[in-house]
Amino acid sequence: MKHYIFLCFALLMVGCAHQQELDVSDTLEAERQLVAAAQSIEHSLRLLAQAESQSAQPLMDISELVTDEAGLGVRATLDWSGPIEPLLGKIAKLTDYRLRVIGQEPSIPVMVSITREEQIVAEILKDAGLQASNKAALVVYPSTRVIELRYLPVS
Numbered sequence: 001m002k003h004y005i006f007l008c009f010a011l012l013m014v015g016c017a018h019q020q021e022l023d024v025s026d027t028l029e030a031e032r033q034l035v036a037a038a039q040s041i042e043h044s045l046r047l048l049a050q051a052e053s054q055s056a057q058p059l060m061d062i063s064e065l066v067t068d069e070a071g072l073g074v075r076a077t078l079d080w081s082g083p084i085e086p087l088l089g090k091i092a093k094l095t096d097y098r099l100r101v102i103g104q105e106p107s108i109p110v111m112v113s114i115t116r117e118e119q120i121v122a123e124i125l126k127d128a129g130l131q132a133s134n135k136a137a138l139v140v141y142p143s144t145r146v147i148e149l150r151y152l153p154v155s
Helices: 002-016 024-056 084-095 121-131
Strands: 075-083 098-102 111-120 136-141 146-151
Touching: 024 121, 075 084, 075 121, 084 098, 084 111, 084 121, 084 146, 111 121, 121 136
Parallel strands: 098 146
Antiparallel strands: 075 111, 136 146
């Protein structure tokens, strides 16, 4: 009798079980929505950085940087996410400029994220300065071919 009750109980439990079916289209749609949200966030952060920098410091005027003498009118393709100082070092080397760093680098590096294809180097520098606006200032001296990174004091 015990075996009969156990068998009935086991059959009831098996009858209650069901398999879940995964809908792959829902997963793909969710991934698409996540990518769209990430792109929207990146765009919003760039606009926010631009708005903050307009109130903090004037935007870099690149008109005198794209002349033949200044040499920052060349085009470059860049995909960079990381500290600003090594990025500026690479740009300085590419354009035959020197990088001068003023101030003490903060304990948390100033991070920038720039992805550009065939963009004028002066525009890339402007974008980097824009993203670093509340932690560092970027000044370019075309006459002496110096890119200056000024770390701002921590407040």
